[in-house]
Amino acid sequence: MRGEYMGSLVQLENVTKVIKGRTVLSQVTGTFGRNQITGIRGENGSGKTMLLRGISGLIKTDGRILFDGKEQLANGKFAQNMGILIERPGFLNEFTGYKNLELLALLDRKKREIGDEIKKTLELVGLDPNDKRKFGKYSLGMKQRLGIAQAIIFKPDVILLDEPTNAIDEGGVEELINLLLKLRQQETTLIVASHDSSFLQKIADVTFVMKNGVLSEGEA
Structure with a gap:
């Protein structure tokens, strides 16, 4: 073990x-x-x-x-x-990966000021935090990486x-x-x-x- x-x-x-x-x-x-x-x-x-x-x-x-x-x-x-990635994550197609994670943070007042953490997490899963592509334009692999990011970002x-x-x-x-x-x-x-x-x-x-x-x- x-x-x-x-x-x-x-x-x-x-x-x-x-x-x-x-x-x-x-x-x-x-x-x-x-x-x-x-x-x-x-x-x-x-x-x-x-x-x-x-x-x-x-x-x-x-x-x-x-x-x-x-x-x-x-x-x-x-x-x-608890962080969860089960089946397809429900991200918004019209926003970037960074913006989607930022919107999740807004749901909790204690987690709103986490811009640096979003950048670090996106880099950890192999995504560019400065990528301006919308989620709807992501490849399947990129969507999966963002799903992992949302599961781990709040530690x-x-x-x-x-x-x-x-x-x-x-x-x-x-x-x-x-x-x-x-x-x-x-x-x-x-x-x-x-x-x-x-x-x-x-x-x-x-x-x-x-x-x-x-x-x-x-x-x-």
Whole structure:
């Protein structure tokens, strides 16, 4: 186990989700260590995206989801201080990447004066903070990079990333690996879902396997 283990931060107890009679999450139980990178490996439709949506509070689930031993997600409420990249980020096409992040900061008075942080974060994910192109003109890879930027910019305690390597070239994937390992060193807890086993092997301290809505232990 590569990261320094400091106990469980996120705990799942019999988390279940049924949609139109179909069980998409089946009594999922597991713990995700503090200040670690936990990988969830699974193919499309395996349930890994739905699990991240449940952990984040985007959907209601049966069972229990706890943070630091406290059930903070009752009734679909969001956990505090969490960065999320799940499916397609909802950015505004008519604004630049910088402006989109600036608008997110305006939603929280405490985070409004973060111009320098926006620039640093865009550079971290391989985007030019001075790029005047609108988001609608971004390539798929650029859109994915901006999605990662919005997940990490406010330095959350927990970061959830769903298929973060989508549309990113080989060089960009290596940059992403270095970024995630750096975030872990900064005492951030990351849960990363991906179908790419080689990518997860490079970053994850612990790996789970997701199949047909069931979570099981995988290789470290």
